[in-house]
Amino acid sequence: MKFLKFLGLWVASCGLAILVACNNQAPSTSTTQSPPVASSAPTEQAAHAGHGKKININAAILSELDKLEAKLGVPALSNKIQASRPYGKVEELVSKDVITQAQFDQIKDMVTIEDIQLTGxxxxxxxxxxxxxxxxxxxxxxxxxxxxxxxxxxxxxxxxxxxxxxxxxxxxxxxxxxxxxxxxxxxxxxxxxxxxxxxxxxxxxxxxxxxxxxxxxxxPDTQRKDHDFVLQVINGLLDTANSEYTAAIADGKVKEAIEYQDSRGFVMYANDLYKGIADQIEKEYPASHKVIVATMADLLKVWPTPIPPQKPVKTPEEVGTLIKQIETETKKAS
Amino acid sequence: MRRWTQSKTVDIKQSFLNRRQLLQAGLLLGVTGAGAIGLSQLWRSRGRSTTVTIPPLPQEEMHHGAGISPLKVLREFDYGTVTQENGRTVREFRVEAQTGELQLNKSTKFITWNLNGRVPGPTFRATAGDRIRVIFYNKAGHSHSLHFHGTHPAAMDGVKPVRNGNVFIYEFDAEPYGVHLYHCHVAPVTRHIGKGLYGMFIIDPPQPRPPADEMVLIMAGYDTNGDNKNELYAFNGMPHAYMHQPIPIQQNQLIRLYVLNMIEFDPVATFHLHANLFRVNPTGRLLEPSYEADVITMGTAERHILEFSFKETGKFMFHPHQDGIAEAGCMGYFDVISGLPS
Missing domain, CATH: 1.20.120 (Four Helix Bundle (Hemerythrin (Met), subunit A))
Structure with missing residues (x-):
């Protein structure tokens, strides 16, 4: 074929143009590495199989992750697991340098990425x-x-x-x-x-x-008045408020009233919830209580009115810092 | 054999001849991964060139906002991280819903809800039958989701909201081949899509389509003042981007456009190409294009593969023929470069 005769010409040629080979294989674009352990990934509906009482490392709240922290005796492991989300496989706890292979071997039966039926x-x-x-x-x-x-x-x-x-x-x-x-x-x-x-x-x-x-x-009443329980809810509300506030501000202005108002509502309700447990915290953790009350007061000032102010009272970063502060104190008090 | 009508066959043959003549004259230069091209593939190509010439992209590109690069979006395909599990190809994609600022023009800054910092989100690409695994992490405040077009089980339909800070893993088979899309399905969907939570999902047929310079063009609108109407429009996220920076393409090169209409609020938009006719492959569900046109009408979420090549050099516009939409940002140029690489 004449066609083939020119194959050599192409190979030898070199131009400025970018040429793409015709096969469809492309390099992977993600930096994630394959797990070091043989994978037994589910082949269907990975997210919906029920699997006993394992801990879902993609979704578990800190108090659940604390079980892993306790088992391995690694300080602040729960936060580290949370910060390295999402996980495509449990083995990514190792490939993402959250824990070592040896540590993983100790807890691998306790963890999952499948959507588990939450309990307790x-x-x-x-x-x-x-x-x-x-x-x-x-x-x-x-x-x-x-x-x-x-x-x-x-x-x-x-x-x-x-x-x-x-x-x-x-x-x-x-x-x-x-x-x-x-x-x-x-x-x-x-x-x-x-x-x-x-x-x-x-x-x-x-x-x-x-x-x-x-x-x-x-x-149950005992649950709703338990400060440990309520503080976890407060942190969840404030975390969402933080993201919403960030999505409201651009160019030093409140650009999106909806997200400003969302975050206002979440902080107001978080504050209401705190009032319900304030006495308990004050009695048991007076120092933390003081910080939480003062920080919460600062935080509430960020939303002076339901209609956003022309100029934001605080930047999203400043709001993030206040929320982090409250989170840190709530951990001391739980 | 191709199922063209007589007149179309002639057209195609002419364009083949042109390319072969160019080849014989040694004008089409380039490097090719020859090792990767088996002889059988050359045979199968039946006279079509197996190389694709893409003129170099301009070095300088305007910066519009975090990670937004219309020229990159154009030809960037995310094939995921590929592994073999239980004898099948698994493609794993990781996306994070985020918020970010986008400078749409000198006087308009817009807060996007986006995936991995881009509007549109990554163009996922797979081959029919692959297993798709999308690890979706919502860090954007509101609840969001990813709803894929194509087939999948109900549990993977992506209408269930994923709350801020949560992860959902969508897993399903890539079927059927064609051009699909994905988008957030949390209400009001107009706002969730309008803010930027959408992207293209291409499933290639098991037998690859003939080589071409392949591009993604997604039309979308921006409601910048919350009045449920679009004030600005764009191809690939950035109003007027390809007017300022025309897309360089090679003369006589087969171009394959994956076109999606993702415009909310306006029920329909067309796609029109200047000084040419394109061959339409509806929803990419055919192995060969089926008819010719120079305007094609698409409702929201409708998408097609369009193929053409330019014999003439120079700049040629493309835009919806709803001219108000075009002039508000949804238009661009192809810059057809002559056969000699410059």
Missing amino acids: EAKDVDYMLKLGLMKGHMMVAKELLDLGKPEQAEPHIGHPVEEIYADVEDQLNERNVKAFKNELIALQDRVKAGAKDANKTAEEYKASIQSIDGAISVL
Whole structure:
């Protein structure tokens, strides 16, 4: 073939153009290395197989990860595991230099990346945090409704049903909580339509809030008043507030009112939760209590009004520092 | 044999002849990974060139914001980290939902919700039958998700929100071959897509398509003031990027565009190419393109493969023929470079 005759010509030729071979193999673009251990990765629905009481290193809260920390006796391991997320395989604990191969061998039967059925306290914290996020959205929505700004309240009425409800639905069923999606949607529809009838809006708002509070109240009293439990929820709320606040600010201005307001609601509810356990903490950990109260007061000043100020009171970095400070103190107190 | 109508066959043959003539004249220079090209593949190519000439990209590119580079997005395909598990090819992709600032033009800064710092997100690419594993880590405040087009089990449909700080691993088989997409499916989806949580997902047929200069062009809109209308539009994330920096392509080179309409709020947009006709492969579901046009209409999330080559050199525009959308940022140029590399 004439065609082949010119193969040699091509090979010898050298030009400025970039030429791409016709096969489809491409170099991998991720820097992740293969795990050092033979993989037994599941072949289907990796994220949904139930696997006893293993710890999901992608999702576990710190108090759960502490079990690994205790087993290996490595200080601050829980935080290190959290900071190196996400994990595609459990073996990445080694390849990401979180622990050594020898340490991994000791805990490999305790860890998973599969979506496990949460149990015990971890499950309750997860449940409470989701409902807490709903509460934060609803609190800021109420403020905006009261200011006569239904168009600004609408996204915050929407977020609980759009972002959170599906995530907590299974748990609501399991805990025999009456479904309340329809209440949330009814309120959203009314607010979308302009919330013209103030009485009806107030009525439906109340129904939604009562449903959320009702869902929270199925947690045992001892749990809801346990400072250790509540502090974990507070940290979850503040962490989300931190991300939302970062997503609100650009160019030294509050560019996105929605994310400013989201973060405001989460911090307000975190503060409410803290009030409920403040006495306990003050008694047992007076030094931490002092720092938390002062830092929380500083933090609340970042959101002076439901409508964002022209110029942000603090930068996202400054807010991040305050939130970190509270997290550090809550660890001392738990 | 190809299933072209008579007139189209003639067209194609002419373009083959042109390329062969160029080859014989020794004008098409380049290096090729000859070792990687088996003889059988050469035979299979039936006269089509197995090399692809891509003129060098301009050295200098404008910087628009963290990690946003329209010229890089254009030809960058993420094939993932490839491993063999239980005798199958597994492609693992890692994406992190983040927030970031993007300078859309001199007077507009926009806060994006993005994947790995880019708008659009990475172009995932696999071969039909591969196992896909996407490790999705949400660090963007709101709940987000990744919903893939193509087929997969219900549990992997990506409509369930993944809360801030959480990880979800999507795993499914890459089927069927074609041009697909992925996007966040948390409501209001218009805002989650409009803020930047979308990307292309290409599944190649088991038998590779003929070699070509392949590019991704994703049309999208930006609602910069929250009024549920788009104020700006773009190809590959950056308004007017390819007007300022035309895309260099080689004369007579087969170009294969993977085009996606990801514009929210406007129900439909077309794609129009100047001074040429492209061959349409609808949703990339065929092994060969099926008809010719110079305007193709796409609803939101619709996508196609378009193939063409330019005989003429010079600059040629491409844009939706909703001209307001084009003029608000969704237009660009191909710069067809003559056969001699300069």
